[in-house]
Amino acid sequence: MNWKIEWMRKMPQAGDATDVVVEVGWRLTGTSGEHSASAYGSVGFTVPESAGENFTPFDQLTEQQVLGWVWSSGVDREATEAAVAAQLDALINPPTIMATLPWSNQ
Numbered sequence: 233m234n235w236k237i238e239w240m241r242k243m244p245q246a247g248d249a250t251d252v253v254v255e256v257g258w259r260l261t262g263t264s265g266e267h268s269a270s271a272y273g274s275v276g277f278t279v280p281e282s283a284g285e286n287f288t289p290f291d292q293l294t295e296q297q298v299l300g301w302v303w304s305s306g307v308d309r310e311a312t313e314a315a316v317a318a319q320l321d322a323l324i325n326p327p328t329i330m331a332t333l334p335w336s337n338q
Contacts, residue, residue, distance in 0.1 A: 237299060240298070243279060260316055262313075271312050275302050275307060
């Protein structure tokens with residue numbers, strides 16, 4: 233499974249902080265051989281009143297840090313990975329398949 237941050241929206245100024253991330257778009261992709269499945273979404277964040285001591289400047293953010301925000305903001309990592317795994321399984325082992333009509337070969 234591969235988690236990626238695809239985009240971020242920021243406010244140029246929020247209180248005494250600059251370039252404050254207010255929303256991110258994420259995608260989880262799972263692959264198995266030639267099959268691929270994914271889930272995606274976005275998460276909004278509360279704008280802080282001040283930078284505070286835990287504030288990370290925009291140009292120092294890492295993708296892993298931002299993914300941590302996503303997971304701590306309500307995106308259930310395990311459930312999302314399970315859903316993508318189920319999609320992959322359904323592609324590899326379809327629960328239904330198109331049937332050839334029994335009389336079409338007559």
